[in-house]
Structures are given as structure tokens and as C-alpha cells.
Amino acid sequence: MRLSRYFLPILKENPKEAEIVSHRLMLRAGMIRQQSAGIYSWLPLGKRVLEKVNTIIREEQNRTGAMEVMMPTIQSAELWQESGRYDDYGKEMLRIEDRQKRPMLYGPTNEEMITDIFRGYVRSYKDLPINLYHIQWKFRDEIRPRFGTMRSREFLMKDAYSFDIDREAARHSYNKMFVAYLRTFARLGLKAIPMRAETGPIGGDLSHEFIILAKTGESEVFCHKDFLDFDIPDESVDFDDVSGLEAIVDKWTSLYAATSDMHEASVFESIPESQQVSARGIEVGHIFYFGTKYSEPMGATVTGPDGKEHAIHGGSYGIGPSRLVPAIIEAFHDDNGIIWPESVSPFDLCIINMKAGDGICDDYCQKLYDATQMAGLDPLYDDRDERAGVKFATADLVGVPTQVIVGPRSAANGEVEIKDRKTGERVTVTVEEAVNRLTSGRQE
Amino acid sequence: MRLSRYFLPILKENPKEAEIVSHRLMLRAGMIRQQSAGIYSWLPLGKRVLEKVNTIIREEQNRTGAMEVMMPTIQSAELWQESGRYDDYGKEMLRIEDRQKRPMLYGPTNEEMITDIFRGYVRSYKDLPINLYHIQWKFRDEIRPRFGTMRSREFLMKDAYSFDIDREAARHSYNKMFVAYLRTFARLGLKAIPMRAETGPIGGDLSHEFIILAKTGESEVFCHKDFLDFDIPDESVDFDDVSGLEAIVDKWTSLYAATSDMHEASVFESIPESQQVSARGIEVGHIFYFGTKYSEPMGATVTGPDGKEHAIHGGSYGIGPSRLVPAIIEAFHDDNGIIWPESVSPFDLCIINMKAGDGICDDYCQKLYDATQMAGLDPLYDDRDERAGVKFATADLVGVPTQVIVGPRSAANGEVEIKDRKTGERVTVTVEEAVNRLTSGRQE
Numbered sequence: 001m002r003l004s005r006y007f008l009p010i011l012k013e014n015p016k017e018a019e020i021v022s023h024r025l026m027l028r029a030g031m032i033r034q035q036s037a038g039i040y041s042w043l044p045l046g047k048r049v050l051e052k053v054n055t056i057i058r059e060e061q062n063r064t065g066a067m068e069v070m071m072p073t074i075q076s077a078e079l080w081q082e083s084g085r086y087d088d089y090g091k092e093m094l095r096i097e098d099r100q101k102r103p104m105l106y107g108p109t110n111e112e113m114i115t116d117i118f119r120g121y122v123r124s125y126k127d128l129p130i131n132l133y134h135i136q137w138k139f140r141d142e143i144r145p146r147f148g149t150m151r152s153r154e155f156l157m158k159d160a161y162s163f164d165i166d167r168e169a170a171r172h173s174y175n176k177m178f179v180a181y182l183r184t185f186a187r188l189g190l191k192a193i194p195m196r197a198e199t200g201p202i203g204g205d206l207s208h209e210f211i212i213l214a215k216t217g218e219s220e221v222f223c224h225k226d227f228l229d230f231d232i233p234d235e236s237v238d239f240d241d242v243s244g245l246e247a248i249v250d251k252w253t254s255l256y257a258a259t260s261d262m263h264e265a266s267v268f269e270s271i272p273e274s275q276q277v278s279a280r281g282i283e284v285g286h287i288f289y290f291g292t293k294y295s296e297p298m299g300a301t302v303t304g305p306d307g308k309e310h311a312i313h314g315g316s317y318g319i320g321p322s323r324l325v326p327a328i329i330e331a332f333h334d335d336n337g338i339i340w341p342e343s344v345s346p347f348d349l350c351i352i353n354m355k356a357g358d359g360i361c362d363d364y365c366q367k368l369y370d371a372t373q374m375a376g377l378d379p380l381y382d383d384r385d386e387r388a389g390v391k392f393a394t395a396d397l398v399g400v401p402t403q404v405i406v407g408p409r410s411a412a413n414g415e416v417e418i419k420d421r422k423t424g425e426r427v428t429v430t431v432e433e434a435v436n437r438l439t440s441g442r443q444e
Numbered sequence: 445m446r447l448s449r450y451f452l453p454i455l456k457e458n459p460k461e462a463e464i465v466s467h468r469l470m471l472r473a474g475m476i477r478q479q480s481a482g483i484y485s486w487l488p489l490g491k492r493v494l495e496k497v498n499t500i501i502r503e504e505q506n507r508t509g510a511m512e513v514m515m516p517t518i519q520s521a522e523l524w525q526e527s528g529r530y531d532d533y534g535k536e537m538l539r540i541e542d543r544q545k546r547p548m549l550y551g552p553t554n555e556e557m558i559t560d561i562f563r564g565y566v567r568s569y570k571d572l573p574i575n576l577y578h579i580q581w582k583f584r585d586e587i588r589p590r591f592g593t594m595r596s597r598e599f600l601m602k603d604a605y606s607f608d609i610d611r612e613a614a615r616h617s618y619n620k621m622f623v624a625y626l627r628t629f630a631r632l633g634l635k636a637i638p639m640r641a642e643t644g645p646i647g648g649d650l651s652h653e654f655i656i657l658a659k660t661g662e663s664e665v666f667c668h669k670d671f672l673d674f675d676i677p678d679e680s681v682d683f684d685d686v687s688g689l690e691a692i693v694d695k696w697t698s699l700y701a702a703t704s705d706m707h708e709a710s711v712f713e714s715i716p717e718s719q720q721v722s723a724r725g726i727e728v729g730h731i732f733y734f735g736t737k738y739s740e741p742m743g744a745t746v747t748g749p750d751g752k753e754h755a756i757h758g759g760s761y762g763i764g765p766s767r768l769v770p771a772i773i774e775a776f777h778d779d780n781g782i783i784w785p786e787s788v789s790p791f792d793l794c795i796i797n798m799k800a801g802d803g804i805c806d807d808y809c810q811k812l813y814d815a816t817q818m819a820g821l822d823p824l825y826d827d828r829d830e831r832a833g834v835k836f837a838t839a840d841l842v843g844v845p846t847q848v849i850v851g852p853r854s855a856a857n858g859e860v861e862i863k864d865r866k867t868g869e870r871v872t873v874t875v876e877e878a879v880n881r882l883t884s885g886r887q888e
Contacts, residue, residue, distance in 0.1 A: 007511050007574055009565035033561055035516055036548070041561060042514040044576070050514065067451050070486040070494065072479055072598045073517060073581055074538075074550070091543045094518075096550075098597075099535045099585045104480070106518070106540075106550075117477055117485060121453035130451055132488070137517055137581070141543045153542075154516045 001347070003382045003394075007044050010394060020216045022326035023148030025338050029398050031325075038145025038153030045398060046325070048346035050156070053188065053321045053328075054135055056343060057158050060184040064176040064239045066131040066160050071113050073137055077103035079112040082298050088201060092140045106139035111294050111316055114161040118312070119300040125165040125310070128302065129173050133160030135321065149322045150282075151218075156322040162315045165304055167291065170313035174206065174289045175245040177317040179233055181210050181285050182252065186232040188324065189341025190331060192284055193227045195257040204290025204315075209259060209283050214330040217280030222268050224255035225275045259283075282327045289315040338399030339422050347380040348372070349438060350400040354388040354407040364406045364416060364431050368438070375439035396421065404434060445791070447826045447838075451488050454838060464660045466770035467592030469782050473842050475769075482589025482597030489842060490769070492790035494600070497632065497765045497772075498579055500787060501602050504628040508620040508683045510575040510604050515557050517581055521547035523556040526742050532645060536584045550583035555646070555738050555760055558605040562756070563744040569609040569754070572746065573617050577604030579765065593766045594726075595662075600766040606759045609748055611735065614757035618650065618733045619689040621761040623677055625654050625729050626696065630676040632768065633785025634775060636728055637671045639701040646760060648734025653703060653727050658774040661724030666712050668699035669719040703727075726771045733759040782843030783866050791824040792816070793882060794844040798832040798851035808850045808860060808875050812882070819883035840865065848878055 009030040017034075018024035026032045031046030042050055058068065074096065080086035094106040107113065114132060122130065135158045145153050162173035178194065185192035190212045197209040211221050233248055256268055259281070268276065295301065295311040304310045325344075332339045340346070349372060353365040365381060372379045380400060382391045388407070395403050405417040405426075416434050419426045429437065453474040461478075462468035470476045475490030486494055502512065518540065524530035538550040551557065558576060566574065579602045589597050606617035622638065629636035634656045641653035655665050677692055700712055703725070712720065739745065739755040748754045769788075776783045784790070793816060797809040809825060816823045824844060826835045832851070839847050849861040849870075860878050863870045873881065 005509060007513075007565075007576060030565075033564060035557060035560070036518070036520040036546075037544075039516045039518055039520075041516060041557070043561070044511040044513055047512050047514050047578075065449060067488040068491050069451075069488055070491050072483045072485060074480070074483055074583065074598050076480040076483075094540065094542065096538065096540050098538065099587065100481075102480075113479060113485070116479070117487070120477060121451075121474075132451060134491075139518065143543065154518050 001378070001380050003380060004384050006380070008398070009043065010397065018148065020147050020150070020326075020330070021333055022150065022216070022329035025329055025333060025397070026148055026326060029338060032149060038142060038151075040149050040152055040154070045346050049325050049340070049344055050321055052344040052346070053324050054158075056187045057135065057184055057319055057321060060180045060187070061133050061158070061160060063183075064131065064180045066133050069117075069132050069134050071107070071110050071134050071136060073107055073139070074104050075107045075113055077105055079116055080105065083112045083115075083294055084297060085112070085201065092142065094139045094141050108138055108140045109157075109316070109318070110134070110159055111161065111314070112298070115294045115298045115300045115314070118163055119298060122163070122302055125302050125304045128312070129162060129164050129169060131160055131162040131173060131176070133158060133317070148326055150326045152322065155320055158319045158321060160317040162317070163300075163312045164314075165302065165310060165312065167313055170289055170291070170315060172242050172245065174287065174315050175249045176239050177287050177315070178208065178249050178252070179237060179239070179245055181287065181317075181319070182232055182248075183237075184319065185210060185212070185284060187343055188328060189343060190284065190328065191228060193221075193223055193257050194252055195221065195223065195259050196262050197259060197286065198261050199288055199290070203293045204288045206289040208253075208287050210285035211259065211281035212284055212327055212331060213277070213279045214282050214327070215280055216330050217282045219281055219283070220260040221258070221279055221281035222260075222263050223257035223277050224271055225277050226255055227257060228277075282330060284324055284327050285317075285319045287315065287317040289313075333399070336393070337397035340399045340401060342401050345400050346398070347400045348377040349379050349402040349404060350395045350398070351379050351381045352388075352391045352395055352403055352405045353381070353383050354391065354405065356383050356385050358408050358411075360411040361406050361408055364411050367431060368404055368406070368416070368435060371435045372438055377439065402438070404438070445822075445824050447824060448828050450824070452842070453487065454841065462592065464591050464594070464770075464774070465777060466594065466660075466773035469773055469777060469841070470592055470770060473782060476593060482586060482595075484593050484596055484598070489790050493769050493784070493788055494765055496788040496790070497768050498602075500631045501579070501628055501763055501765060504624045504631070505577050505602070505604060507627075508575065508624045510577050513561075513576050513578050515551070515554050515561075515578050515580060517550055517583070518548050519551045519557055521549055523560055524549065527556045527559075527738055528741060529556070529645065536586065538583045538585050552582055552584045553601075553646070553760070553762075554578070554603055555605065555758075556742070559738045559742045559744045559758070562607055563742060566607070566746055569746050569748045572756070573606060573608050573613060575604055575606040575617060575620070577602060577761070592770055594770045596766065599764055602763045602765060604761040606761070607744075607756045608758075609746065609754060609756065611757055614733055614735070614759055616686050616689065618731065618759050619693045620683050621731050621759070622652065622693050622696070623681060623683070623689055625731065625761075625763070626676055626692075627681075628763065629654060629656070629728060631787055632772060633787060634728065634772065635672060637665075637667055637701050638696055639665065639667065639703050640706050641703060641730065642705050643732055643734070646732045646734060647737045648732045648759075650733040652697075652731050654729035655703065655725035656728055656771060656775060657721070657723045658726050658771070659724055660774050661726045663725055663727070664704040665702070665723055665725035666704075666707050667701035667721050668715055669721050670699055671701060672721075726774060728768055728771050729761075729763045731759065731761040733757075777843070780837070781841035784843045784845060786845050789844050790842070791844045792821040793823050793846040793848060794839045794842070795823050795825040796832075796835045796839055796847055796849045797825070797827050798835065798849060800827050800829050802852050802855075804855040805850050805852055808855050811875060812848055812850070812860070812878060815879045816882055821883065846882070848882070
């Protein structure tokens, strides 16, 4: 993408309304724009990152055998009356009346609707397990939306729902999502720690929040230090291996980890002091096993091997991509801007033409631009008629991991600079060597 | 995907509520489920097709230089009061009050919001042209939603918005979208004909609808027969070539084509009778040039080369993916079910194991399944414990273009059958030859 043709509205001033660094950087880098309180547009740069996050989430959901669907945003109030949550949900639910005066609502979550889908079709335990998910906009009418897309009213959520014949099978479905979440957050570059959590309005008796440690986190968390070195299950993990998954989950739940809601000081203090981590955290995922809470009132039953009807055992599993983007920025930034993990960077590299219009600079940049695109990479090429300083600042702010700097002096020697955004390290290489380094292993 | 693990709720009976064939087939093939009047969930098979359609739309939008954003579904009423459309829009607009009693609405379209984004950042003609699009859910509270997702209340729309300094530049932006639409529909397997159209609540004085001819179309259309043989611009089309694009658009608008709203019988009758096409059509896209209709009341201006402020000239460009899916089915089906064009088929091939549990059948199916996956294809493998007849009916209903049938008799001879869903032709080949044919050109 040529920056001269890209819609990247960089803000020079620090926006006053932004209280935390991720909100500030997302506004300054032209990733989002507030449309109303707690309601945001994602501009081209932001949309790219959001899609990268969605893709990783989707790949890890699919790996477990979960299947993607798309449920609507607007739901009928009737379903929520069936489950009994219509009145419980309070003012966070955006209630709507359509032109026929029917009571509707903007879905804050989808347990009822997915249970309705399930009961519409599935009759036998032989068709289980089933796990269906979607990545769809939700609305929760927070009284005090803040921190940009970290706590917005309209937000994107991946929510998965599992259906099983009994508690034991449901536990395996829960473990699948637990492991998928470990892998998802690791691929996003995050260290997420599962912590026992309260179940709130979703219900049930088993629940984990996945928390990343960040200075600006919204809540206090407490955990054993060893968590930080636990291995993440690799691609070869077999999601059908019941005891294998159980072992992973057992390990990841073997040590103390709790949010302040669930914190037991006496237990925490029994950990050797050098191993105690007390920090701020950001919740980036939440999983629930709630048994028959929805299936019983809503009549979602299947015939079991015993020939009898059984209410299915369910769980739900949420990740908020529109919250993960700022969470990643909270974890990866410096004074100059964002430092994206490669897996979610909006572009693979940034080519900086220090003197647009200079023959050699233009040639070299074009060569790098073409070669990296041919290799399947996605370069952002700063070809604007701007001062070099402005270009450096832009590149640092938007945080693409690798910069290639083409200036008239080094170009006259056939050379360009490659700069690592994270470390600031620069190496000077020939333009051919730069192409080699950038595309090695990527040429198709 | 193994069908035994896939959520594909096939309906055996014809659903009574479905008036048109696409609605019937989408319900029968387990693609969608109605949640409320005019509000649908997309089940796994439907979601796959919807995503394929989105991908083609996105690729062709990006090719023109348009940039993807994501605007929220919920909008503030204030923006619509600024443009003057808040009162105009009538009961189709879903009006909402949030917990702070602020008037909000579920966006039926986004001219106001995108104009607000534009005016928030862009100051100079040098930053033009800009075209921003998103693929997002919209809501129009139709009094009589029907035909499944063909005319639903909550529907997916790709809407693009262009911003230019004057009418001439805006015309080029319009032409870009015109050509992108020709390419998009052609890639979806559809013959779409651009027809002059009324501009309705969007406004402006230049507009084309893209109409596909289908017996079950909602409206009467009239056009010159030669349209059916016009060439589609290929991948090499240069979207910066002003006169080149103009020539394509001139050609595609040189002959008579009109919906009943714009029909002039006397002009139509002047076409030689053998060249007159009078048919039913389905609108699958609609593009508008509306000049300064939104920029003037909303103050979206830029400084021109003359140093003065100019209200920008705008256009908007819509395609409904959730309507395109049934439109494709209307165009491609037979008595047994859907016949997907390859470009949007939910799977690349369907492997039918006529006798699951039989050693050779299982082996051959597994071999085909593994080899096609290795080659980057996406097979649906019917490994269920069902009668062959049920499997044949399922495969025909879901409409994957190529079926590979593995039965015990031919398998004993080392052979399998490849069936073309569209023509019904079958060829018997060795399993190795089947792998070769299916993966040729796909091996990576």
C-alpha cells in the first residue's frame, strides 16, 4: 500500500479524552474514531489489525472442531423470557421495539439464540458434541464506557457454545476451548493466565478468565510466578485426546491465580514470597461451563444411549477482538508508538523513502515494494512528499516491526537501512541483500 | 470436513413458509434459520458461502484502491438530523433510545457517518480521491420481509463511499465501482446487467442498478440482447486509466436496459424484436453519484487547488452479500438442489463413502480426503453411517460442483467415480487418477 493513497489520519496532538496509552495510540495512529459514547469506527489501519486478530481466533477455534456460524445482532425478547434472563439483564441490555411493536433487543450475548438453534435440529446424543461460534457485534449499554474499544458499548465478540450429553463430555469441550485460548493468546504475542472467575449473569459453577498482565490493567490479579514460564501447547495438540487435554488444563490450573473477586489472601500468602506475582491485569477471554442452565428452561434435550431425554450440558466461551487490539498495544508500545507483534501487524514492513522524487531513492523503494509484494508480503510504502522526520515518526507510531529506510546518501552507495522497530537496531545492507533478508522463506 | 462431525441440519420436508426456490433450498440444505420475522442465522454451510461471496467482493473493491473500514451498526440520530434524512427515512429505520435517553438508530446505510469521518480528518484536495467501504450488518424494518435472506430486515451490505473534488473526478470514482461490480458479479458466476435506476432516498442524479435475470426475479426488466455477450474487463484493467474505464462504462451503458420504474416502452420497441429481452430480474447491486447532497449540509469540504473551500462530490455503492447468496441459487439449481459456481461453493468437492465401515471404501475415501486437503482443497467427506441414497441426495442438495463416489464394487477394482453435479456426467477412474484430476494445478 502506498501511503500517499492510504487513508491514515495521524493525529499530531495527544487526544485529551484518552486516559490510557492504547486508547491514545489508537486515536493518534488513525486506527479508530469515536462516533458516539462507547461506539467506534475502525479506520483502515485498525480494521487490518482487527482482521488479523479475528483470523488467529478463527484458526484456533476451527482447530478444535468448532464450526463458524453467524447469528444476527437483533434478537427477539421472547427467547430471553424463556431463559428468564430478560428481566435479570438490567439496563445494559439495549431494548428495542420494532415497527410492529414487538419487543426486540440488541444481543449482549447469544446463549438463548444458540440454544434455540440447537433444539430446532438436534435430537440424538449421536450428533454430539457440537460447538458453534460466531464473531459478531454485541451491544452492552455500559453506564460509563471508556478506554476506547477496551470498554465500548458496541464491541466485537467471538462467542462459542458447546453442547454435550453430560457433565463429563462437557468438561472435555471446556478443556478444548481452554487449550484453544492458550494457543490463541500466545499467537497474538500475549502471556495470558487462566484464573478462576465468578460466573455473573452467564451462570454456572465453573469458569476461567484469561488475564494478561499489564500495568494499565483494569483489575488487580494475583498469581504464582511459574505461570509465566509454562509451555504453550503446540500445533500438534490432539483435541480428541481427552486425558491429554485434561493434563494440560490440570497443569495450567495447578497453581494459584485469582482476580481480586476470587482472591484468597491466606492461600496466596502461603506461596513463597519470591514466587508471588501481584499485578494489574486485563481480561481478554472468559469461558463458562453452565450445565443445564439454558437447556432445561428452553427444552434443549437429546435422546441418550439409554433411550431417555437428557437436557444437554452447555458452556460458552468468549473472546473480544475489539478489546484484544488495545490489550496488545498496552503490552507492546514505547514512547514513540505501537510495536506490533508480527502476527497481528497491519503490514509486514514499512518502506520509508527519505527523499521522494529522488531518482535512486524512488527506484530502490519501488524495487523493495515490488519484490516484497511478489513474495507475498504486505508492505506499507511511505512515498509521501514529507520530511524524513515526519516519516520516521509515522513509521514508529504505527508500529510495523520492520522498517526499511532508503535515503539519498546510502542509496548512492547501493545501500539501504533495515531498522527493527522494537530494538531500534539498524543494519546497512545492499538493496539486493535487503530484498533477500525481507523475503527469505517467503518467496513462492 | 467430515460430515459426521459437521453441523448440517438437512430438512427432508419442503418448508411451507418458503415461497421461492432459493429460500426453500437454503432452509433444506441447512444454510440458514429464521430467528424472527426477516432475521436469520447463517448456519455453518451458509456462513461458508457468505464468506466466499464477501471475499470476492473485497478483492474487487481493493483492486480499485478502495479501503476497508468497519463502521458500527448503531448510529446517533444527530448525524441524520444534520443531513435532513432523520425524518425522511420513515418507519424502515429502526429507532432506538439508549439508557441515557439519547436517540440512536440501527444504520440502514452509512452516508452520514462516513461523511462525518471524512470531515473529521481531510482538509485538502491533495488527499483525494478516497473511497472507503465496509461489509457490515444493516437493518431496515421492512413491513413485509420475505423470500428468506433475499429481503430480510437484518442484512449484510458492502457499502462503499467515494469522495472527490469535483463532478468529473467523482465520475471516475463512479466508473471504478461500475467496473468493479461487473467483475465481482462475473466472478460470482452471474450475468449482471447495469440499468439506469431511480435514486430514491439516497438521492442524486446518476444511478445504476445491477440486475441479474432470473425467472423468480422480483421486478420486470427490459434490455437489449447484446448485453448477454459483452466481455467482462479482465484482471489487467487499469483503474487509474480514466478514459479506459470511461470506454468500458460507455459500452455497458450504450444499449437499452431499464427496470420497470425507468422503462420507456417506445424506446424499447425501437430495438429489433429479435434483440428485445423482457424478463424478470433481481437487483444485486446499486451505485449512486449524489454530488454534494451530504457534503453541503454536513460541511464536508476541502481546500481546492484554487485555495477555496469546496464541498466534496460523493457517491455510494452497495452490494448485498446476504441477498447475493439466494440470487446465485435462483440462477443455479435443479430439482435436486443447489449447483454452486466453483467460486462460491462451500466446499471444493464432496467425497461420498457408499459403505462406511467397509475397509477398501474407508481407505480410498481417506486417501482422497488427505490428498485433496494436502493440495489446498476443502473436501466435504460424507463418512456417515447412512444409506447411499441418502448420501447422494445430500450431496446433490448441498450442490458442491464435484462429487467423488466410492462404492465397494468399483473400489474392489481400484476404481472410484467422479460425478459432475451440474451435468450429472460420471467417469470411472482409478483412485490415483482421481487424485490427479482433483488436485492437478493445486498441488503446492
